Amino acid sequence: MHLEKARSYSDLRERLSRRDRGLSEKVMSLEDASALITDGQSVGIGGSMMSRTPMAMIWQLIRSGRKNLVCSRSITTSEGDLLLGSGLSNHIITSWFSQGIMWGISKVMRMHVESGQARYDEWSHLAIGMRFRAGAMGVPFMPMRPMLGSDVLASRPEARVINCPFTSENILLVPALNPDVAIIHVHSCDPYGNARIEGLQFMDIDLAMAADKVILTTERIISNDQIRRAPDQTKIPFFCVDGVVEVPFGSAPHECYGVYEPMMNHLDSYVRKVNSDPIGGMKSYLDEHIYAPRSWNDYLNLIGLEEVLGAAHRGRSND
Amino acid sequence: MTKLAEFTTNEHLAILSARELRNGQVVFAGIGIPLLAAALAQRAHCPNLTILFEGGTIGALVEPGRLPPSTNDQRGAKRSNMVLGSSEVLLLLQRGYVDIGFMGGAQIDKYGNLNSSLINGTGNKSAIRLPGSGGGNDIASLTNLMVTMKHEKRRFVEHVDFVTSPGWLRGRSTRHESGLQSGGAFRVVTELAVFGFDEHSREMKVIALNPGVSPSQVQENTGFELLFDSDLPITQLPTGTELRILRELDPDGVLTS
Numbered sequence: 001m002h003l004e005k006a007r008s009y010s011d012l013r014e015r016l017s018r019r020d021r022g023l024s025e026k027v028m029s030l031e032d033a034s035a036l037i038t039d040g041q042s043v044g045i046g047g048s049m050m051s052r053t054p055m056a057m058i059w060q061l062i063r064s065g066r067k068n069l070v071c072s073r074s075i076t077t078s079e080g081d082l083l084l085g086s087g088l089s090n091h092i093i094t095s096w097f098s099q100g101i102m103w104g105i106s107k108v109m110r111m112h113v114e115s116g117q118a119r120y121d122e123w124s125h126l127a128i129g130m131r132f133r134a135g136a137m138g139v140p141f142m143p144m145r146p147m148l149g150s151d152v153l154a155s156r157p158e159a160r161v162i163n164c165p166f167t168s169e170n171i172l173l174v175p176a177l178n179p180d181v182a183i184i185h186v187h188s189c190d191p192y193g194n195a196r197i198e199g200l201q202f203m204d205i206d207l208a209m210a211a212d213k214v215i216l217t218t219e220r221i222i223s224n225d226q227i228r229r230a231p232d233q234t235k236i237p238f239f240c241v242d243g244v245v246e247v248p249f250g251s252a253p254h255e256c257y258g259v260y261e262p263m264m265n266h267l268d269s270y271v272r273k274v275n276s277d278p279i280g281g282m283k284s285y286l287d288e289h290i291y292a293p294r295s296w297n298d299y300l301n302l303i304g305l306e307e308v309l310g311a312a313h314r315g316r317s318n319d
Numbered sequence: 320m321t322k323l324a325e326f327t328t329n330e331h332l333a334i335l336s337a338r339e340l341r342n343g344q345v346v347f348a349g350i351g352i353p354l355l356a357a358a359l360a361q362r363a364h365c366p367n368l369t370i371l372f373e374g375g376t377i378g379a380l381v382e383p384g385r386l387p388p389s390t391n392d393q394r395g396a397k398r399s400n401m402v403l404g405s406s407e408v409l410l411l412l413q414r415g416y417v418d419i420g421f422m423g424g425a426q427i428d429k430y431g432n433l434n435s436s437l438i439n440g441t442g443n444k445s446a447i448r449l450p451g452s453g454g455g456n457d458i459a460s461l462t463n464l465m466v467t468m469k470h471e472k473r474r475f476v477e478h479v480d481f482v483t484s485p486g487w488l489r490g491r492s493t494r495h496e497s498g499l500q501s502g503g504a505f506r507v508v509t510e511l512a513v514f515g516f517d518e519h520s521r522e523m524k525v526i527a528l529n530p531g532v533s534p535s536q537v538q539e540n541t542g543f544e545l546l547f548d549s550d551l552p553i554t555q556l557p558t559g560t561e562l563r564i565l566r567e568l569d570p571d572g573v574l575t576s
Contacts (some may be wrong), residue, residue: 047390048374048405074405075453077389096453101350101389102573105449113448120448122436124374124456126413129406146412149497151482152436152452161498170498194560200375200396201404257393264388317391 003158004070004121006140007178014152015212021066021239025191033215033243034136037181040067044065044177044211045073045131046184047251049201050100053079054185056250057217062086062129063290072177074128074203078267079254081108081274084281086290090118093177095125099271101263106283107275124152127159127174129203134176135210137240182211185250186236187259189216193241194234199257201235208236209254215243217250219259225246246251249300249308260315266303279317326557328469328510329575330565333359334557335529336467336508340419345369347412347458349422352467353427354381355565355574357421362564366431369400371417373454375408383567386479407452412461415501420462422455426479427466429523429543431486431504431516433459435477459484462502470509470540477543487521491556494521512537513554517546527552 034057037043047053058079061069071083072093077100083089085108097120098106113120117176123131130142147200148161148170162172184204189195195216197204208214212314216236227234251254253263253270273281293299300308322364332352337360340346348357348370358381361368370379374391378400379385387395396402399433403411411417426434435455438447438555459465464486468474486504489496507514513527524546525537530553538545569575 039321049389050373051392080490094451095427095456096451098450105447109450110448114446120451122451124452124460126409126457128411129404133406145498145500146457148485148499149488149494150460150485152455152456169500172498199393200391200402202375202391203405205404206406232500255392255395261393262388 004175006175009138009140012178014072019213019242020243023238025190026193026244027191027221028243030056030245030247031064033057033245034060034064034066036213036215036243037061037066037069040068040074041180042070044207045071045079045313046182046204046207047254048074049077049256049269050254051077051200051202052185052256053077053251053254054183055079056135056219056247057183057185057215057245057250058082058088059290059296059299060287062088072179074125076162078270081106081282082290084108084112084118085274086286091121092118093128095123095128097129099316100260100267103271103275112151121156122152123156125175129206130174131177134174135178136206139176141166141175143171143173145172148199154301164294177210178209179207181213181215182207183215183217184208184236185217187218187256188220189218189244190222190227190238191257191284192238193236193244193246194238195236195241196225196233197235205235208240213242214240215245216241217245217247218319219248219250219256221246235296246298250296252308253303253314254312258273258315260308260311263307263311265307323469326562327575330469330562331510331529332339332356332508333565333575334561335513335554336421336465337363337561338366339364339508340433341466343367344418345371345416346419346421347371347417347462348390348457349373349458349575351423353388353421353423353568354390356467358568359561359565362568363561371408371411371495373405373408373444374397375403375405377403377408381568384570386569404528409457412457417462420458420464420485420502422458422464422466424466424468424474425449426474426476427507428476428479428486430488430490430521431466431507431523432479432482432488433466433486435482436483440480455484459486460499460502463505464502465506466504466506467508472540472542475541475543487516490521491519495525522546524548525551527554529554530556555560
C-alpha cells in the first residue's frame, strides 16, 4: 500500500500565490466547473453524511467522465457509491462509509473495497477533521488523542505516535490533508464566492482553507451588497474560491439545512436497486439518473416534483 | 404490570439504557437506540440532560415523531442550544466536557472493544468490510462509554476481529499504557442483562439480569467467559410511562420495531 504523499510547505505556498485572489466574478456552469478538476486529483468533498453533499457537482463530474479521483470526506454515504460505481474515484479517505444509517451496509462499497478495486482509508472522524485543519493552518500535522491503541491507527501508517516534548505523554500526530480541489455546497454566496452556510458547518471551512482550489455550488447567488450588510454571516471568504455555480436543490437527494430534508423515497428506491445488484443496479441508476437527464433540473424531475417539494416543506418547517 | 411480550427488544434496550443516564449529565449519543434512549431519558427522569450529536449539535431536543435519520442532519440540530463544526464538537470530548459516550455496537469483546470496521481480518478473502469508525473511535477513546446492542453469541466474542473503538484493549492497564488516559467502557446493556467491567482485570461482568433471564442463559449466548457479580439484582420491566414516551418519540417504530 502506497502512503499518501505529504505536501511540502513551499509547494502549498507556491500554488496559493498563483491563484487569483482579487475580488473578481467567478460564476460559471457545472460543466465549466468540472473542467477545473483533472483525472487522478485529490478532491475534498464538503458536507457530511446526507447533509449538504455537493451532489450536482459530483453528478456533473461523472457525466464529464473524470476518473480515479482520491476523495476525502468526513462521512461518506450514497454519494460514495456513485463515486466508486462510476469510476470517478477509486480511493476514498473517510471515517464512515455506507449508504446511510437506515439501510445497513452498502453492497456497492463492499463489492469495490473487498475486491480490491477501490481503496477505503479509514480514519476516526476527528482525525479527518484535524487533517483538514492542519491543511487549513499551513502546518504539517495536528496532535490528537483518539485512535491510540486501536486497529484504526494500526492500519494507518501515515499517522505517527510521538512522545510529547512538553508532557512526555503519548500523542498522535495526523498529517495535513490539502486536497487539490474542494467541492462544497452552500446556502448562498455572491458572485465573488463570499459564502454563507446555515446550520451545521461540518468541516467545510477548514476544507475550503486547506484546498488548492475551491468550487462552490450554491442554492442561490446573492449580491455583494447583501453580503456586506451582514458580514458575520460569511463563512468562506471570496479569495479562497475559484468557481461559483448556482444550483437550486444542488444536494438532492440529500438535504440542505433549513431548505430541504433528504428525499427518502428516492434514496429508498436507489438503495433497493443497487444493493440487490451492485453492478447492474448501479449501471442502470447511472444510465437513467446521471447520464440520461439533459440538465440537473431534469434529474430533479426524475426524483419527482412531489418528493422534492415535500422535502422542501419539511426542511423549511420549524414547528 | 407490563408483560414481556408487550414491548420489542429495541424498546427494552432503549428503556434499560435510558435508566443508566443521570440528570445533569452531558451525553454524546450515536444514532439508533442511543439517540432514542437519550431522548427518552430527557423526557422521563433527566430534564437537564444535555445531548450532543456528532454533526455539531449541542443540547439536542428530539421532537416526538421527528426522529433524525442520522446524527449529522438538520432534524437533530433544530431547536438545539448551539451548532458547531464537526471538529469542534469532537474536541469537546477531548477537552473533557462530556460525561458519557453512548453508542450501539456490531461486535464487542470481553474488554469492551468494539468492531465496526472489518469481519474476518485484513487481506482475508472472506473479509467483510463494515462502514467503519465514524465518531465511534473518538467517543470510545475519550469518554466513559456505554454500549447497547442485541445479545448474540456471534456479536459477543473473545477478541474482536478489529478494534475500531477501544474499550479496555487487552485488559488491566493496557488502555492507559496505549496513551488513552481517560474514559473506558463502563456499561453494556442488552436484552438479557446489564454489564460493567471488573475494575482490575477490566473483563466484562454481569451486574444485573433482566426479568426471566438466568445467569447460564447469559453465558450460553456469550462467546467468552463472563464474570458475575455476587449479588445480581433483577431489572424492572419497562413501565407504562417509559413505553408511552418512547412510542410518542418513535410512533412509526423506525428505531424500535
